[in-house]
Amino acid sequence: MQVETLKDVLVWTREFHRNLSDCLHHCALNNENSRAKMLLDYLARHEQELSQIVSGFVETAETRALNTWCYDYMEKHPILHSAHCDAPFQDLQPDEIMGVITDQHEQVIDLYRYLHARADIEATRELMEELESLEEQAARQMSQGANRMQEM
Structure with missing residues (x-):
């Protein structure tokens, strides 16, 4: 995906969360560790929710903000790709899964x-403050949920 404007960034972020959710769900079916399965399902739900929330930003954010150019960052800092499930979550333990998700x-x-x-x-x-806050809160919530699962 060609990312040039903030709207493109939001669309990319929405798709990133959607694809990550699909990947986590798929890997949950194949992971042999019951705690890892629960964690993968939990994370998949959260990623799907994040995808829907970001989609709302795409629809409601101010047009001037969405049309802001930002291609220079993408050229200097290639970010993770979300087109396919490249993390073998089905082979990872809960701590390793959280490490990948946190990163x-x-x-x-x-x-x-x-x-x-x-x-x-x-x-x-x-807009950037709201999105940063959303991602930080989601990461914290997922981490806390994972910690609670480990205590069970």
């Missing part, structure tokens, strides 16, 4: 932070 979310958060720092208009800064 992937950190890459998205770093993207939002960078775009926020480069934003020229207030609407763009506000």
Whole structure:
């Protein structure tokens, strides 16, 4: 996907979360560890919810913010790809799964932070703040949920 504007970033993020959800769900079916299966299902649901929330931003964000150009970041910092399930979650233990998920979310958060720092208009800064906050809260919530599952 060619990412040039913030709208493209949001569409990419929506698809990233959707594809990650599908991958986690698929891998849950094949993981032999019962805790890992539960964790993968839990994470898949959260990723699907994030996809839907980001989709809402695509529909409701201010047009000026969505049309902001941001291709320079993508050229200098290639970010993770979401086109296929390249992480073998079915072979990972819960700690390893959370490590991969946390890393992937950190890459998205770093993207939002960078775009926020480069934003020229207030609407763009506000949008990036909201998205960064959303990703941080989601990552925290998933991590806390995973920790609670480990305690069971």
